[in-house]
Amino acid sequence: MKKNLYISFLCCIISSCLFSQQNEIKIKANLNVAEDILQIQQEIVYYNNSDTELNSIFLHNWANSFKGRETPLSKRFIEDFRKDLYFSKEEDLGYSKIKNISINFNNSIYKELENQQDILEVYLENPLEPQKSVHINITYIVKIPNAKFTGYGKNNNGYHLRYWYITPAIYKDGWQIMSNLNLDDLFENTTNFNIEIKTPNYLTLESSLQQHKSKKENLTVYNLYGKNKKDVILSFQKTPTFKKFSTNSHAIYTDVIEEELDCNLTEDVLGREIQFLNSFLGKFSIDKIFIDKATQSKNPVYGLTQLPDFINPYSDIFKYDLKMFKAISKRYLKQTLLINERKEYWLLDGLQNYLMLEYVNKFYPDIKLLGKVSDNWFLKRYNISKLKFNEKYPLIYQFTARKFLDQSLITPADSLSNFNRKIVSKYKAGLGFNYLKGYLGDDILDKSILNFYQGNKYKITCATDFQEMLSKNTNKDIDWFFESYLGTNKKIDYTIDNVKEEKDSLKVTIKNKRNITAPIAFYGLKNKEIKLKKWFTDIDSTKTVRVAKGEFDQLVLNYENIYPEYNTLDNWYNTDKNLFNKPFKFTLIKDVKAPNYNQLFYQPNVAYNFYDGLILGMKFHNKPLIKRNLEFRISPAYALKSQMLNGSFSILYNQFFEETSIYKISYGIAGSTFQYAPNLSYSSLNPFVDIQFKRKSLRDATSEFIRAKVVHIDKEVSPLEVKTEQDNYNIFSLSYNYINPDIIKELRYNFSTEFSKDFSKAAIDFRYRKLTSTDTQLDFRVFAGAFLHNNSQGNYFSFGLDRANDYLFQLNYYGRSEASGIFSQQFIITEGGFKSVLPTRFANQYMLSLNSSIGLWRWVEFYNDVAFLKNRNEHLFFGYENGIRLNFIHNIFEIYFPMYSNNGWEITQGAYPQKIRLTFTGNLNRIYNFFRRGFF
Structure with missing residues (x-):
């Protein structure tokens, strides 16, 4: 038996060596600080690990994406309303200038791809057969750009470099090539690195590889090396900012420092984070974890690190812990799971955000979304002050979904709006894992994650591999998750439609209000304690269930916010017989939804015009922080100068469309009365219909709409004048508007x-x-x-x-x-x-x-x-x-x-x-x- 196991293990090792051989990159570079350039001689040993014969090899040359206004990166910035690269000075630009490329020591023909200046195609003299390799030698210089564009480049303290070297593209069902779009998502294979860099003595180099240095006259020679590595980051510093923190198993190098925490406490926090990740993913196989501030700041903990210092609702240790946990987990996953993030970002983002959710649940279960200010005498009356920190995930998703601005999770990353790419899609992906956990059970999901990770680390993998692993560990249907939850932006929206009393039971009708059928959780509560929890999976229209009469105060859908839902306001039913199913709650200004209340808001309203003077009033409305379809507002006011009562009102209903070219139709009526001249007022009444069309994509900022309205105006006139038809009139207005x-x-x-x-x-x-x-x-x-x-x-x-x-x-x-x-x-x-x-x-x-x-x-x-x-x-x-x-x-x-x-x-x-x-x-x-x- 032991002999057979030994033979099987040996066969696996031999098979791995034969059929998935490791690329190698050797670099000799010299940093010329006078001209801000790297002079590079690079050798790539490229293995064709596919089963296809290759006639050319594609190389990612992202250093060349800063060369001018016609690059994909510059065009991307323009889409983001950034013109700094487009109009940059010559000295701030960056580029890669190729001197020579040879294949197996013979000069080779190569070209930049049209409209993709950061990708090279190198032609092979002889086809490269499967499981064979070639030596690619490249001599080139890299002009280092200003770091203001992407965070990587020349800064006041030296140079911080990422994506600075040429690396082969991955061949997997065709060449997986992509331009630099400031998404930090280069799809590259793990590689064995051996790098020698010469720098001036006054610069200190820190990198994501192991390194040692030696002095030579006015230069320092750094030798960097690593196996199974990717995404090599270099930081040349005049004043060293990186610190080393040692845990029981790993060394962490970072310039993300919290000055308020001493070294021992910081190491304890980092050690706990590593231990937690080990419990989900297995033992870390990376010996050095490199966390740089430039990368971390582009993937912050939103709602935590954007607040100014004078607003500090969270403890220093909580802020630092979450900031570093997110950075470490993201860095580790990106280094070990080879996923095309441009196409399947959701898998990496979902896993990372799920880990964040679990980490907060375990170590900070009582932290509120507003932190310490939740206990403020004024704010604690608000529903938002009662939300836990992790409840921001469904809240932000619903904020976007209610406006129909969310996108499916299989939308390519470069086609996502910035808000979706940076926040909403990450949150929805993490909630998706949380959804699976609730539906399948903790053990099944966590076991599947561990098996998937251990079975695919350092390998090119994809979402299909995760789906197959999940299917092996459960008998429940999960097709809905991959087809509808991930593959569309359909919104889950169920409601308790009707409750009828019978002799000893309640007959509850659950209705599916939208076009997606997904598992839902049904609860029975008694004194706010969960007494019943049951999952239903097959409600495509309605389903009737029976519960015991008298055992529950409330019947609720999705009580624990396990899955993101379009509308949770109609998920509650009070079994007590009241005039209103939910009591009314009046709140100052605005608040998040309170599912067990009918909410009305009031807020002070200040306006001004020359004839009324300062106008002070109160606005009453039903608009919480998250949009509703039906909105109303009434704003009575008193004008200090004219000493007149005036104000305005509006009623609006938004009807959204998912399958047509129309984005939404708004039906409404608005009215107002103010002064238009000294001691003369006007009244207006405007019924209207607005038709707004969909954009080509959510990255397209254009808007196109048709507006039809009837305007009724009634004006007061001076007692010395006779009222004419131009003082009381009706006008029908129809307009078409296009804005780019x-x-x-x-x-x-x-x-x-x-x-x-x-x-x-x-x-x-x-x-x-x-x-x-x-x-x-x-x-x-x-x-x-x-x-x-x-x-x-x-x-x-x-x-x-x-x-x-x-x-x-x-x-x-x-x-x-x-x-x-x-x-x-x-x-x-x-x-x-x-x-x-x-x-x-x-x-x-x-x-x-x-x-x-x-x-x-x-x-x-x-x-x-x-x-x-x-x-x-x-x-x-x-x-x-x-x-x-x-x-x-x-x-x-x-x-x-x-x-x-x-x-x-x-x-x-x-x-x-x-x-x-x-x-x-x-x-x-x-x-x-x-x-x-x-x-x-």
């Missing part, structure tokens, strides 16, 4: 029509903004509007050249009736878009206006406008103007200084300060949308 807020080429256009008893009109507003190759801004706008018919009197409904009349009351004018003073100088670019006040200000037939500006220096621009206005019984009027525009924040804060127009030289005329126009807005939604670009 690209940071280099922004395009917006709007087509609108209006119909009323006395007039009808149509208009188009086209806007284009471009940054040239020298970072000069060019801004163009065309407005064209014409009346289809016009029986109105005066210019109240006419097109405005320098200031729209805003008879729809939709523009945020602070002094809409002012003809002088600072509020008359407020400028909102609409209709004519002129800044100067010309003799002809309105058009009651048609108007064509062209507005343009060109950047001079930073936010200083020169603007130039021309316009054609036609009024009844008058000649065509031609208007023109130019001046200086200070464009501090586009369409949010701008200042215009007129220079020359139809009026002559404006700057030489009297009262020039009154001619200056200003754009300023207190619209928080506009400001928020400006700064969130590229994230959602």
